[in-house]
Every structure is written in C-alpha cells, then in structure tokens.
Amino acid sequence: MKRFLALSLSILLIFTILVGCTPKNDEQDLGEPEENTDKVEDNNLEDKTGGRIILSTTTSTQDSGLLDYILPVFEEETGIEVDVVAVGTGKALQMGKDGDADILLVHAKESEEEFVAEGYGKERKDVMYNDFILVGPKDDPLKLKENSPNNILEGLKNIADNETIFVSRGDDSGTHKKELSIWKEAEIEPAGEWYLEAGAGMGDVLKITDEKEGYTITDRATYLSMRDTLDLDIIIEGDENLFNQYGIIPVNPEKFDDKVKDRINEEGAQIFMDWLLSEDIQNLIGEYGVEEFGMPLFVPNAK
DSSP states (O other): OHHHHHHHHHHHHHHHHHHHHSOOHHHHHHHHHHHHHHHHHHHHHHHSOOOEEEEEEOHHHHHTSHHHHHHHHHHHHHOOEEEEEEOOHHHHHHHHHTTOOSEEEEOOHHHHHHHHHTTSBSOOEEEEEEEEEEEEETTOTTOHHHHOTTOHHHHHHHHHHHTOOEEEOOSSOHHHHHHHHHHHHTTOOOOSTTEEEOOSOHHHHHHHHHHHTOBEEEEHHHHHHHGGGOOEEEEEOOOGGGEEEEEEEEBOGGGSOHHHHTTSOHHHHHHHHHHHHSHHHHHHHHHTTHHHHSSOSSEEOOO
C-alpha cells in the first residue's frame, strides 16, 4: 500500500511538472501577432530607398521657401536625404559638369538644353514657372509704374537714360542671364556707377536694392516671400519677356570617369525627378503661397 501511494504521488508530480512546462494556447496566439507586427514595420523601412542626393539649384527656390516646403515630404516618403546647394544657375550647371551634383533644378532653359546636348545631363523636363518683375522704391522716382507698367524694355531704357541705380545679380544666375537678355533686347549695354553688379543671390540683391533705393529684376516668388521686410514695390510686371521657366535635369554619370561616376547617385536623382513631376507633388507646388499671398509662388507645368 505504501509503495502504491508513493508511486501514485510520483506520477502526479511528474504530470504537474509536464503541465506547467507546456505553453498555453492563448499565450502562443498572443505571441504571433507581435512577431507579424514587427515584420510589417521592418518591411516599411525596407521599402524606403534611403541614401543621399546633392541637389544643385538656383537661390530663388531656396529663398522663396519652396524647398523647405516640399523636401521634408520627399525625405519622409523615400528615406533619401537631400543636400541642397543653392547657387546661381550658371554655378549649378558647372557643378553638374564637374560631377559635384546628382540633379539640378534651375531656370535658364537655353543653357539647360545646351548642358543636356553636351551629354552632362540625361534629360531635361519642365517643372514649374513663375515670372520676373522689376521692383523699385515705393515712390518710383522715374514713374515707371505709371508710364510703362507692362513694358520692361521701355523701363530699362528709362533707367539707363537717367542713370538711376540698378542692382544686378552679376552672378551668372538664371535671373542674371534673363536680365542681360532683356538689356540686349533693349539694345543697351549697361555700365557705369549707376549699374551695380552684386555677385550675390536674389535675397541679398533685394536687400541691397532696398538700401540703395534703386531698381532690380527679381523672380516674383523671392520678392513676395521677403516683401514685408522691404520698402520696395512691384513696378513693372506682365511683360512676355519676364516669363521664368524652371527645369529639372539628372546628371549623366556616363559622362565621367569611374571615380566621378561612382559618386553620382543616379538612382536617387531619378527617384527625385519622378517624384517632383508626379501629379501629387505638382499639386503641392501649386498650393505653395496661396494661403499667405493669395496666389501660388510657382505654377506647376510638368508634362
């Protein structure tokens, strides 16, 4: 009897241990969803491309605030970080020729098409446009707004004839190229103490023009973004000579030797261009400035 009792107790003890060591079904069910959730999160991270691209662009896209508006969206959606180098269009194109940028966002179409024709760019696409304007002192001493509100050629002739202060970008930027083309169209070679070549970006040129109480040609977006800090008014606008088109160009890595080629992020540049030209982002660009200024600072026109 004692042996039977001892044997029974031993069997009961073993059974208890086995039951205690066996995982419960509900604990297993709770564990599985946690593993699946982790995998979903990992997959989301893996879907993002990652990496970094160098965007060489005109100062107007930076000074107007557009890049601060759209680039965080791109970085969040793709995981690709964007290093912005805001210089004049001429310098931006040169960076592309030197292999020091992955993609360009600039506004001097003739120079851009030449860049692509020489093989430095893979292709060029229209992105958006706005317009240039002539701004000057609110009292407008030459009465240009009254006498030639939509005629930039007549306005520049008046400025040159009266040798009134005009501040030029003087930096081979898209704005500078446009300004020089208008002087040429007006058959004027600007020179003299009245013609100041700043060699600076648009924001700085507007400040200098304000200080000198002179006139300058600027893109509308940069002016509007700084208007409250300036004592300058729009004097001439709406002339067809003042149209301002922006283009996007991925740098062509095949143009360079292996050392330079390897540092160009061709894939990241292509992703950025496709993203910028997509319908959603074109709409986003078209919304920028509407709430604050009652009009978009850039009009999207990708095809």
